[in-house]
Amino acid sequence: xxxxxxxxxxxxxxxxxxxxxxxxxxxxxxxxxxxxxxxxxxxxxxxxxxxxxxxxxxxxxxxxxxxxxxxxxxxxxxxxxxxxxxxxxxxxxxxxxxxxxxxxxxxxxxxxxxxxxxxxxxxxxxxxxxxxxxxxxxxxxxxxxxxxxxxxxxxxxxxxxxxxxxxxxxxxxxxxxxxxxxxxxxxxxxxxxxxxxxx
Numbered sequence: 068x069x070x071x072x073x074x075x076x077x078x079x080x081x082x083x084x085x086x087x088x089x090x091x092x093x094x095x096x097x098x099x100x101x102x103x104x105x106x107x108x109x110x111x112x113x114x115x116x117x118x119x120x121x122x123x124x125x126x127x128x129x130x131x132x133x134x135x136x137x138x139x140x141x142x143x144x145x146x147x148x149x150x151x152x153x154x155x156x157x158x159x160x161x162x163x164x165x166x167x168x169x170x171x172x173x174x175x176x177x178x179x180x181x182x183x184x185x186x187x188x189x190x191x192x193x194x195x196x197x198x199x200x201x202x203x204x205x206x207x208x209x210x211x212x213x214x215x216x217x218x219x220x221x222x223x224x225x226x227x228x229x230x231x232x233x234x235x236x237x238x239x240x241x242x243x244x245x246x247x248x249x250x251x252x253x254x255x256x257x258x259x260x261x262x263x264x265x266x
Contacts, residue, residue, distance in 0.1 A: 069181065069193060071182070072179050073204050074177050075204070076171050077175070077176060079174060079216060080173070085140045088142070088176060091114075096210070096214070099206055100116055111131060115128050120195045121195055127148055127149070127150055128150075129146040129148030133145075141164040141165070144163070149186075150186075150188060154187040155186035155187055156186055157184045157185075158182070159183065162178075178204075
């Protein structure tokens with residue numbers, strides 16, 4: 068098992084930090100080797116992550132569910148998947164929370180989680196996990212700080228209510244963005260007169 072317990076200091080207001088960490092697209096942009104895949108009807112989404120353990124490069128694919136509590140500025144991520152060759156399976160959970168940090172005139176992001184591995188590469192991955200996790204957290208923290216300092220706000224999302232997964236309005240994958248763009252385009256083209264086709 069791989070345990071994760073990290074705290075990241077970000078010199079930006081909690082509201083701005085929450086905007087970033089609650090958006091899967093923004094979070095993935097802060098992780099080297101990570102990509103978002105398809106969104107599913109239950110609110111989950113696919114994701115991939117390429118990680119290097121020593122001289123071995125492993126590509127993991129996972130089904131991810133994200134639960135958000137906006138009033139508390141906290142969330143929980145659950146992932147389950149395997150490596151590209153199917154030799155190693157994993158399941159993991161991570162809880163995160165954004166709080167104000169008056170001393171640093173910014174915010175703190177607390178992250179606690181664990182990953183369970185089974186299969187051929189489990190022992191190798193676990194033996195090198197400490198160094199890999201430390202490196203990834205450092206890279207993520209630097210990118211998060213940069214992203215939160217960006218004055219351009221993220222696209223507003225619908226309020227999040229407690230649920231077992233992200234509501235469709237919260238998901239910002241390519242399909243969701245395309246549907247939103249298409250809806251706006253249709254609205255712009257529609258005239259006040261209702262045609263028979265529109266009825």
